[in-house]
Each structure stands twice: as structure tokens, then as C-alpha cells.
Amino acid sequence: MEFHDFATTHDVARRLGLTNEPAARFYQQMQGVAIQGHRRGVPGTASEFNRYHSELTWYDAGRPYYKLWPAVIPLLAGVGIEVPVDYPRAPFTSFLVRFPVQENPLADFR
Numbered sequence: 001m002e003f004h005d006f007a008t009t010h011d012v013a014r015r016l017g018l019t020n021e022p023a024a025r026f027y028q029q030m031q032g033v034a035i036q037g038h039r040r041g042v043p044g045t046a047s048e049f050n051r052y053h054s055e056l057t058w059y060d061a062g063r064p065y066y067k068l069w070p071a072v073i074p075l076l077a078g079v080g081i082e083v084p085v086d087y088p089r090a091p092f093t094s095f096l097v098r099f100p101v102q103e104n105p106l107a108d109f110r
Contacts, residue, residue, distance in 0.1 A: 001069070001070075001100055001101075001102070002100070002101040002102065003067050003098040003099065003100055003101060004098055004099050004100075004101060005098060006096050006098075008023075008055045008058070008059070009026075009027075009030065009051070009052065009055060010023045010026050010027065010055065010059070013026065023055075023056065023059045024056065024059070024060075027052045027053075027055060027056040027059075030048075030052045031049055031052045031053065034046070034048045034049035034052065035049065054094060057093055057094040058094040058095070058096065060093075060094075061092045061093050061094050061095065062092075063096070064091075064092045064094075064095040064096070065095060065096035065097070065098050066095060066096070066097050066098065067098045067100075068097060068098065068099055068100065069100065070100050070102075070103040070104060070105065073099075073100075073104065073105050073106060074105055077105070077106070
């Protein structure tokens with residue numbers, strides 16, 4: 001079964017030949033650019049800084065991901081549990097959830 005993947009900013013920049021830097025150095029440089037843009041009042045640079053930080057955290061965690069199989073999605077979508085935010089503990093500081101390309105019950109909610 002095929003699952004969607006996530007192309008990070010670093011992945012795209014490497015594919016386009018814009019960088020050969022390792023992820024850590026690339027994201028540090030991009031965060032610096034975002035900070036400079038924020039100081040100049042460029043809209044959206046605070047969000048870009050946060051995105052770069054999140055992607056680097058994911059790289060540092062080893063790029064972990066979970067695949068959600070089509071049969072499991074309706075079960076998870078129907079769960080309604082009220083849990084304090086500080087109660088659940090994820091096994092990673094950052095992870096990716098990959099949805100199926102075909103037979104995805106959530107695809108109709110676009």
C-alpha cells in the first residue's frame with residue numbers, strides 16, 4: 001500500500017540543488033534568515049522559523065513516522081476522549097503521520 005510522505009524544506013532544497021548542507025546546518029541558516037526577516041517586519045517569518053524548528057526536531061528524532069492504515073482511520077476518527085494535555089506521552093518529540101493514498105476515508109473531507 002502506498003502512503004503519502006512529507007517533503008521537508010531541506011528535502012526540497014536538496015532536490016532543487018539549492019543546498020548540499022546537512023539538515024542541522026541548513027535549518028540553522030534558514031532560522032537565521034527568518035529572524036532577520038521578522039526584524040524587518042516581513043509577514044510570515046515567525047511561522048517559517050517555527051516550521052524550520054519543527055522539521056529539525058523531526059530530523060533529530062530520526063524522522064519517525066506512523067502509517068495509518070485505511071481500516072484503522074474510522075476507528076480513530078470516532079474516538080472521543082477528554083484527557084488533560086499533559087497526560088499522554090508520545091514516544092518521540094516529533095513524528096509524522098502518513099495517510100494512505102488510496103482508500104483513505106478522510107479524503108472526502110477536503
